[in-house]
Every structure is written in structure tokens, then in C-alpha cells.
Amino acid sequence: MENRSHDLFQQALKLMPGGVNSPVRAFGAVGGEPFFTARAEGPYLYTEDGQRLVDYVSSWGPLILGHAHPAVVKAVAEAAAHGTSFGTPSRLEVELAARIKAAMPAVERMRMVNSGTEATMSAIRLARAATGRRLVVKFIGSYHGHVDALMVSAGSGMATLGIPSSPGVTAGAVADTVAVPFNDLGAVEALFERRGAEVAAVIVEPVAGNMGVVPGRDGFLSGLRRITEQHSALLIFDEVITGFRLAYGGAQSLVGVRPDLTCLGKVIGGGLPVGAYGGRSDLMALVAPEGAVYQAGTLSGNPLAMAAGIAALDQLAVAGTYQRLEEMAAMLADGLAAAAAAAGVALTVNRAWTIFTPFFSAGPVEDFAAAQAASREHYARYFHGMLKGGVFVAPSQFEAVFVSLAHSPELIGETVALSRRVMAELAEGRH
Numbered sequence: 001m002e003n004r005s006h007d008l009f010q011q012a013l014k015l016m017p018g019g020v021n022s023p024v025r026a027f028g029a030v031g032g033e034p035f036f037t038a039r040a041e042g043p044y045l046y047t048e049d050g051q052r053l054v055d056y057v058s059s060w061g062p063l064i065l066g067h068a069h070p071a072v073v074k075a076v077a078e079a080a081a082h083g084t085s086f087g088t089p090s091r092l093e094v095e096l097a098a099r100i101k102a103a104m105p106a107v108e109r110m111r112m113v114n115s116g117t118e119a120t121m122s123a124i125r126l127a128r129a130a131t132g133r134r135l136v137v138k139f140i141g142s143y144h145g146h147v148d149a150l151m152v153s154a155g156s157g158m159a160t161l162g163i164p165s166s167p168g169v170t171a172g173a174v175a176d177t178v179a180v181p182f183n184d185l186g187a188v189e190a191l192f193e194r195r196g197a198e199v200a201a202v203i204v205e206p207v208a209g210n211m212g213v214v215p216g217r218d219g220f221l222s223g224l225r226r227i228t229e230q231h232s233a234l235l236i237f238d239e240v241i242t243g244f245r246l247a248y249g250g251a252q253s254l255v256g257v258r259p260d261l262t263c264l265g266k267v268i269g270g271g272l273p274v275g276a277y278g279g280r281s282d283l284m285a286l287v288a289p290e291g292a293v294y295q296a297g298t299l300s301g302n303p304l305a306m307a308a309g310i311a312a313l314d315q316l317a318v319a320g321t322y323q324r325l326e327e328m329a330a331m332l333a334d335g336l337a338a339a340a341a342a343a344g345v346a347l348t349v350n351r352a353w354t355i356f357t358p359f360f361s362a363g364p365v366e367d368f369a370a371a372q373a374a375s376r377e378h379y380a381r382y383f384h385g386m387l388k389g390g391v392f393v394a395p396s397q398f399e400a401v402f403v404s405l406a407h408s409p410e411l412i413g414e415t416v417a418l419s420r421r422v423m424a425e426l427a428e429g430r431h
């Protein structure tokens with residue numbers, strides 16, 4: 001096999017920090033060098049070295065239809081032929097927004113942005129403006145993008161790299177952010193008892209995805225709704241991962257809690273750079289130009305991204321889609337659990353509808369501290385064993401497995417079979 005990835009990585013290291021444009025791609029958490037992808041189609045990545053990999057990372061969530069889905073490719077090509085950016089309103093923005101609102105009634109009006117980070121940053125600014133309060137409550141191990149104010153006890157790459165926060169984020173930028181343990185309603189109640197009148201918003205991933213997948217306990221999200229309402233604070237659901245991923249209507253449609261604001265990204269862009277934030281119409285009325293809360297974007301509502309999002313959502317709206325996705329996710333999650341049990345490897349698989357994480361620990365994993373107790377060494381060995389066998393799972397313990405509609409039960413069966421071998425080798429200490 002050729003070794004073009006290695007050569008490209010050497011060049012990349014001279015051009016980009018860590019040779020990458022987003023930290024977790026560098027394989028720092030599992031060791032070794034990243035492969036470079038030349039192209040992708042359906043459930044597969046094709047590397048520069050000529051290897052075909054079954055992909056369970058799905059570009060970290062967006063590619064729920066698989067790679068290069070014909071409907072998305074066609075929509076993007078057609079849009080591109082009509083111009084790649086207008087700097088004026090366009091029909092496609094209205095069409096995507098209407099679909100999002102129909103799927104998520106709590107998102108009465110919205111604003112398109114270019115990433116999940118922009119969405120959460122803007123939602124927090126709006127929440128502070130709407131309430132006239134400063135404090136933002138987030139959960140330990142959650143990640144909401146690299147927004148300065150939210151770089152406190154972040155998950156994802158932050159957890160992976162073991163960086164509690166980040167140099168360059170000033171004490172002032174996080175002075176009004178409080179982090180409490182995920183799934184600990186008592187801690188939230190205690191905080192509100194002391195400082196409830198100062199809290200602008202609670203921001204939460206309704207199913208945590210950045211400490212690995214950790215679902216909210218029964219009553220956790222409804223409890224947050226009750227407490228925020230009692231104290232006239234806003235509840236923000238960060239559905240950047242879960243929106244149109246767990247179900248068409250996102251986590252909020254499954255847990256029956258209506259947030260004041262919702263942040264979206266990933267799936268709604270069909271694989272192109274998009275985010276959105278939206279919610280109560282009276283709150284969105286505060287955003288410029290209707291209101292005074294300034295927020296803007298040169299490429300926001302970009303026609304290529306809107307076209308890709310519309311095409312993706314139209315595929316997802318077909319009846320039975322999420323059931324099929326969940327069946328495949330369950331098959332893989334259960335298969336991994338059984339493979340580990342057969343090999344005598346401690347594994348706790350946390351699945352929430354269509355996403356899951358295999359934690360290398362006896363569990364249960366219900367918060368960040370428990371997630372951190374999982375064996376990163378076992379995960380790294382599992383990761384490399386799978387990669388050698390032609391399967392790409394996230395290069396970190398603290399991420400989700402993203403099955404796509406391009407996968408098939410047959411392919412998942414093959415992945416489970418490979419997992420059995422890798423788990424057995426892991427138990428024997430052979431990886």
C-alpha cells in the first residue's frame with residue numbers, strides 16, 4: 001500500500017497546527033498518524049493510500065445519508081450553477097427555514113449561521129440580552145463549540161486533550177459561566193437557589209454527545225425546564241448533534257420538553273457548513289435588524305449550503321427513516337456489547353436512539369466523571385484494531401458512533417464480526 005497520507009501529513013504539519021484544521025482529527029487521543037481521505041461515497045472513505053474504510057464518524061455527525069448522496073450532490077451542483085453566494089436573501093433560505101420550523105415547532109423563527117459554534121455563541125448573546133442577566137449555566141463535559149464564554153469544562157477535543165479550558169480565553173470571558181455536573185438536577189437547583197436571579201440561560205445538549213453519548217436521566221430535562229421557568233431564565237437546547245439525528249424533530253420531539261431557544265448545525269447543512277439558532281418568536285424579534293442584538297454573516301444562508309440542507313432533510317422526512325437508522329445503531333451497539341462480553345472486556349454501551357458510545361469501563365456512565373474513568377488505552381487499541389480491519393470509528397473515546405442510512409445491516413454485521421476479533425485480541429493483550 002502507498003503511504004501518501006504520511007507524506008501529506010508531513011507537509012501539513014509545516015502548514016497547519018498539528019497538521020489539521022480541527023484538533024481531534026490528528027489522532028492525538030489514540031496515537032499514530034491520521035490518514036488523509038481522497039474521496040468518500042456511501043458508507044465508505046477512500047484514503048490517499050488506496051484503503052477503503054467503513055466510516056462510522058460520518059464527518060462527526062452531518063453525513064446521516066452517507067457520503068456523496070446523489071440527491072445532495074445534485075442539489076449542490078444545481079445551486080452552484082446558479083451562483084455560489086448572493087449577499088441578498090434567496091428562496092432557498094426560506095425553504096430550509098420552513099422545513100426546520102415544521103419539524104421543530106419550538107423554533108418559531110430562526111437565523112442561519114455557518115457553524116454550530118456561531119449558533120451557540122449567538123444564542124447566548126440573545127439570552128443575555130433578552131433577560132438582562134449575565135450568568136450562563138452549562139454542564140461539565142458538554143461542548144458547545146469553541147465559544148470563549150463556553151470554554152469551561154468543555155468536552156470533545158477538550159476532554160480528549162485533557163485541557164480544562166484554553167489559554168487565550170480570559171478570566172473575564174468565563175466569569176459569567178457556571179459549570180455543573182450533567183444529570184445532577186440537585187446541583188442545578190442549589191445554584192438557582194443562590195443565584196437564580198442572575199441566570200440568563202441554561203444551555204444543555206439534551207443527549208450529551210461530547211463526553212461520549214450520555215443521555216439525560218428521567219426527569220433531568222423536564223426538571224431544567226421547570227427550574228428555568230420558575231426563575232425566568234431561558235432554556236437553550238444545543239441540538240447541533242441531536243437535531244435531525246435522533247429523530248426528525250430532534251431530541252426535543254422525543255423528550256417532550258420545549259426549549260426557549262435551539263441551536264442547530266451538522267445535519268441541517270447536508271455536509272456543508274451551516275448552523276442555525278432559533279426559538280420563541282418574541283426572542284428572535286430582539287435580533288437585528290428587528291431588534292438591537294447584533295449578529296451577522298457574509299456567507300450566512302449560503303445557497304449551496306441551503307440546497308444541501310434542503311435535499312438532506314427531504315430524504316430524512318421519508319417515513320421509516322429514523323426507525324431504520326435506530327435499528328442499525330441498536331444492532332451495532334448490541335453487537336459490540338456482546339463482543340466485549342464474550343471476550344471478557346469491560347464495556348458499557350450508552351445508546352440514545354440512533355447514536356451511541358462504547359465506553360471501556362464497567363459503568364454506569366451518567367456524567368463526565370464516569371466517562372473519564374473509561375480506559376482510553378483500551379479504546380485506542382480497539383480503534384487501531386478496527387482501523388487495521390478497514391473500519392473507521394472516532395479517534396477518541398469521548399465521541400459518538402454515527403451510523404448513516406448508507407450503512408446496511410450486512411455491513412454492520414461485518415463490523416460486529418470484526419469487533420469480536422478485535423475485542424478478543426484486546427483481551428489477550430495482542431493490540
Ligand SMILES: Cc1ncc(COP(=O)(O)O)c(C=O)c1O
Nearest residue numbers: 115116117143144145240241265
Ligand atoms: C453539541 C455541539 N454544539 C456545538 C458544536 C460546534 O459546532 P461546530 O463544530 O460546527 O462549530 C458541536 C461540535 O461538535 C457540538 O457537538
